[in-house]
């Protein structure tokens with residue numbers, strides 16, 4: 001059962017976070033300010049501060065309504081700042097400000113102990129800093145950097161143009177295998193990296209991984225029918241990453257089932273291509289046909305199909321929709337786009 005209603009509030013909100021004030025206000029009104037405030041609160045977590053959010057002249061208090069540390073903000077400002085890193089125009093902070101007594105300035109600071117940190121903690125949660133992907137990988141416990149693999153440098157480069165977009169991400173392989181309480185490091189990393197992203201994780205094992213913009217799905221990446229349904233109901237995706245079983249058959253099946261559900265301009269990433277050369281994983285030392293790397297290599301020829309067949313021919317669905325491929329050590333990025341350039345004139349093919 002796929003939770004298709006999960007993003008009813010977040011999907012339009014993340015789209016509208018960079019829109020002009022009128023469109024954002026209309027979106028918040030349509031979703032209801034209460035539902036929008038609930039999403040903001042899930043994202044920022046717990047703080048020992050009162051947070052006042054105002055929309056259409058109505059102010060509601062959240063977090064610690066009884067606290068005398070108060071951060072007040074327009075709800076639309078909170079949305080823009082949280083998801084799009086925009087500056088606040090409405091921020092007001094009020095903190096207890098005791099008179100200086102016999103204990104002097106040292107006593108005054110002591111009386112305010114913890115105030116700046118509490119307020120700063122909330123403000124930095126409301127406007128998260130831009131984070132380095134390699135550092136996020138290490139902090140959140142995915143092996144995409146610094147352990148077995150060195151992938152985040154390639155991800156930084158290929159994902160840069162998508163980072164601030166309202167992307168939908170699907171990663172096959174949540175991690176932790178049979179232990180429901182382990183894994184999820186990379187899903188948490190994508191949630192932090194893509195501030196406007198909705199992050200889906202697929203695993204054959206049940207997983208207790210949660211986050212404000214994370215959804216997990218249980219299923220088998222070798223089941224093409226299931227993947228097609230997942231793509232229709234939760235896609236289209238801007239990014240699909242295959243970090244699942246790494247069995248060559250599975251990698252090929254998943255690609256063919258899910259690539260049609262990647263949005264034009266999006267990317268399909270295959271990790272751990274070393275298994276393409278290992279026979280016990282369904283690979284071959286030559287990386288030939290039938291292996292995952294063999295499939296990816298065939299797409300290189302597909303890019304140039306119009307130079308071999310009909311120069312004006314449309315080519316197959318895959319040839320028409322793969323617009324670029326990048327290979328790095330053990331990882332490949334397949335770009336979805338229009339590959340419709342005409343081939344050169346046929347007479348040139350036999351000129352020499």
Ligand SMILES: C[S@@+](CC[C@H](N)C(=O)[O-])C[C@H]1O[C@@H](n2cnc3c(N)ncnc32)[C@H](O)[C@@H]1O
Pocket residue numbers: 141142143144171172173174175176177178183184185186187202203204205219220221222243244245250
């Ligand atoms: C290498 S781990 C994923 C690590 C995670 N992506 C990260 O970077 O933190 C591989 C995961 O794929 C899952 N897996 C194995 N076979 C699968 C299949 N046929 N379909 C879906 N998931 C599978 C395993 O249960 C395991 O949790």
